[in-house]
C-alpha cells in the first residue's frame with residue numbers, strides 16, 4: 546500500500562520521539578512491501594519561531610492532503626508567557642478543529658513491567674485493557690466565554706449530531722472488542738448530559754442491539770476507574786469529562802511515556818500523537834521514552850490505513866521489548882535505563898515473525 550504521512554515533530558522531545566516512530570514505520574513498510582512517504586512541517590513553538598503562527602497555513606494544507614498525521618508534542622517554557630498572544634497549544638486545538646477530529650481514542654493497557662511505576666496496586670492492574678473515546682471538538686471548551694469584573698462563564702453546548710457521531714464511533718469500536726460500552730455523563734445535574742444519555746441509549750437500542758450499554762455518572766466513574774479498572778472496555782464521554790478521566794486513566798499505565806492516542810473524524814485523515822507533552826526537562830538528552838509515539842503509529846496503521854496485522858506487530862513488539870527489560874529512565878531507575886534509540890532498536894528487534 547502507498548500512504549503519505551505528514552510528520553509534525555513540534556517541540557521539546559517531540560522531534561526525538563517522532564523520529565523513533567518514523568524509524569519503526571519505515572522498517573515495517575520495508576518488511577511488508579508498503580510505500581510510505583514522509584513529509585515534515587512545523588507546528589507549535591517551532592512554528593511560532595519560524596513564522597509567528599502556531600499552525601502555519603502550509604502545515605494545515607499538508608495535513609488535509611495527507612493520509613495520516615503523526616504529531617510529537619508542542620509547547621515549552623520559551624513560549625509559556627501568559628501574556629503572549631500566540632501560544633503553541635493553539636496550533637494543536639486549531640488542527641484538531643480544522644480536520645474535524647471529534648473522536649479522541651486513548652487505549653490503556655498497563656504492562657506488567659510498569660506495574661511498579663503505577664500508584665495503583667498491581668492486582669487491580671492485571672488484565673486491564675480499556676479505551677477511552679473522548680469527544681474532542683464540542684462542549685464547554687468550545688462554548689461562548691464571558692468575563693466581567695466580578696463574574697465569568699463558559700457555555701457547554703452539544704447538538705444531537707455531535708453526540709450521535711461520537712457514540713456511533715465508540716459503538717463501532719466496541720463491536721471489534723467486547724461489545725460493552727460505558728457512556729459517562731452527569732445526567733442527574735446537567736441538561737447537556739441528559740441529552741447525551743438519551744442519544745447514547747437511542748443509538749445503541751436502534752443501531753447496535755448487540756452492544757451492552759452502561760450509563761455511568763462521571764463522579765462515580767472517577768472512583769470505579771481506580772477501584773475496578775478491569776471491568777471497563779470502551780468508555781465514551783464528552784470533552785471535559787474525557788480530558789479529566791484520561792489523565793486519571795494514564796496513571797493505570799505507570800508512565801505517560803507509554804500512552805498513545807488517535808484523533809479521528811468522518812474525514813479521511815487522522816491525527817496520532819503520544820499523550821505526553823514536550824517534556825522540556827529531558828529534551829535533547831536522548832533519554833525520552835519513544836514507546837508512546839511508536840504505539841501511536843500502530844494506531845495510525847490500524848485506523849487510517851486499515852493495516853491491522855502491522856499494527857498488531859508493533860504492539861506485540863513493544864510489549865516484548867518491555868518484557869525483555871528494555872526500559873527507559875521513566876520506567877527504570879538508576880543505570881539500567883536505556884535511551885531513545887536503544888528502545889527503538891529493541892522494538893524492531895522484537896518484531897514477531899512474520900513481521
Ligand code: NAI
Pocket residue numbers: 558562617618619620621622625634637801802818820821822823824825826827832833834835837875
Ligand atoms: P509533559 O508530559 O511534557 O511532562 C511531564 C513529566 O513526564 C516530565 O517530568 C517529563 O519529563 C515526563 N515525560 C513526559 N513524556 C515523557 C517521555 N516520553 N519519556 C520520559 N519522560 C516523559 O507535561 P508538562 O511537563 O506538564 O508539560 C511540558 C510542556 O508540554 C508544556 O508546555 C505543556 O503545555 C506541553 N504539553 C503538550 C501536550 C501536547 O502537545 N499534546 C500535552 C501536554 C503538555
Ligand code: MG
Pocket residue numbers: 788789792
Ligand atoms: Mg488534558
